[in-house]
Amino acid sequence: MSASSHADGLQDALQKRKVIVVCGTGGVGKTTVSAALALAAARRGRRVLVMTIDPARRLADALGIDELLNEASPIDPSCIPGGSWDLPEGAALHAMMLDAKSTWDGVVRRFAPSPETRDRILANRYYQRAAGSLAGSQEYMAMEKLLEVVRSGHYDLVVLDTPPTRNALAFLRAPERMISILQDSIVRWIAPSSGRFSAARAGALLFGRGKQAMFSMFERFIGSDVLAGISEFIGSFAGLIDGMRSRAGEVMTLLRSEQSAFVLVASPSGVALSETLYFHDQLLEHGIAVQAVIVNRTRKELEPAGSSVPETAWEAGFKPSEGHGHDALIDSLWDRYLAERKLAHLDDRSIAELRNHCRQDLPFTRIPHLQGEVHDLEALAQVAKLLTPS
């Protein structure tokens, strides 16, 4: 088997789809794979944007640039040594690192019903905090930004690198959940007449009637200033929430449509494997078919395959020598070679297990742990080549 068995699903996605969502558990190399997919699609003449939500600077590192902002930055693959990565006429490669806070700010600026609301939200100290850390906030922002760039018409393909989650659906459901909680909370925290927080009213609506005394205890515990500040934050979203909801719905429709493809990145190590199986099943249950699986960082298949391995280096034909340390070096080399082969077999077993688990025609692509590291365009191009053998 070559590094890539067959990659039809991947080819199809790279050539025709508008959105590729790259998902998988933490530490499997999603960011590198996303960047490589984007590069491969750009090579096919498309205008591509790769977007990451990761707060760390992995994508910037992977693309060999100093910094990525919340705006798309052009990447120039023609500087890859060897010259074979010039993009065809009309193609383009851009990258963007999503910063949840800046994206929130952008949404508030664009969609706030009035300048007053906009300023009130942006100035709220709890907003400053919540923008980055409210559960589902990052996922919601990824969807807002995705919709924005798809609508902009600047790109033929957007490759979205998702944040690491154990749960595949967390990414898809988080925005809807966040919006619905925010929406329901507005009603409960805020008096419609005054638009302000009222402890008495909130006590009844949040806790139920007759439990105001409990609410006062809670208020003393948490601090009444804190409660008032949070409620102001919640209330200020009243005018934005319908738009948020409809845009989130629009993204879900886009992701479930033929225009989008999900690519699952896996790693052959034991724990990551079982998480990947879980991930795959969850997507399926949610009505999302994975288009291709990329098994990253597998051990190189050690040639020659199949033939039985001599137990010692001497049986393989190495000649001993009197020189001090010579034979010990060869013995140690052989031990390590045997151990590596064993681990390579374990990798194969894991991958076979994964394949058996998934539908039969699901394309699998193996990317071996590369010599050197994938942190500049040249190495990335190597991965891109493996992903799309021509």
Next chain:
Amino acid sequence: MQSQQQSTIPLLDRRVLFVVGKGGVGKSVVTAAIGLFAASQGQRVCIAEMNGCESMSALLGCPPVGYSATSVADNMDAISITPEQATEEYLVRALRFRRLYELVFRNRYIEPFMNGILGLSDLTSAGKVMDLEWLREDGSYGPESTGPWRYDLVLVDCPSTGHGLALLQAAQTMMEVTGAGPLYNNSSMIHELLSDAEKTAVLLVTLAEEMPVAETLEAVTTLRDNLSISLAGVIMNAVPPKLAPASDIAAWWPEVAEQGSSLGGHAEAAVAHGEEILRRRLEARRHSERIQSQSRLPVIELPLLDTEISMDGLRALAAHLERCQA
């Protein structure tokens, strides 16, 4: 060639060690290995896994670990802290009665904001770690208790970097948001423990690869800029062990490689694997020097195990840590 990398990290002279690193670098394995090492030195150890991601049972071959400390090896307990349980325990204690906790924190219109805006669940998870540090042999804890400690060392297997840092910052965040009151007081106690360099430190784990190293250096900057927590050092995990003493490699490798290529077949493949090991070791050296020069922190290397992770492998890592202390 060896001299530079053989720094030491004092692993046994703190009471709480937070093990922080990018996803996939082997934090849990490193945590378990340090635990076994400390336990073998007679320390009573508690491993605290955060966020309900329990991997000790898989690593140590013990029954699943839950929210109450259970013995997982000689001298070693483990506990899996979920934010929900930590929050419940804390609030039931702080709010005095469970009903109020249920009204507030099982409430979907309140709970998300308490966690999202105030970072409450990170705070209560950090608070649970503090409880473990406080715990006395007789089961009492708190500033007034006396007597021998239940645990000499609490090892915290943190969530991957971003969230791990949020956990460490939770107390400070809560102090800034609240300014006064019971939450403020609790946060300041946790903050005090985290800031006590005699008691508490962060240990960073990385791989000898560009991205985890970059993330480690970034975490060092974030921690130094924003928190007054002490940094113990960096563990570079999964470095391929050396094939032979450097002098023997220098003397014989060209000849051995030559033999391998002319023999072909497995001999040639073995030599190619040997070249890969040498290359990765050089790479590890380069990363280690980069970390040391940029962060001024000691770096110790842990060998890549040539088997699937097992108790034997963990004991081998523990033995390696012991040699690094000498």
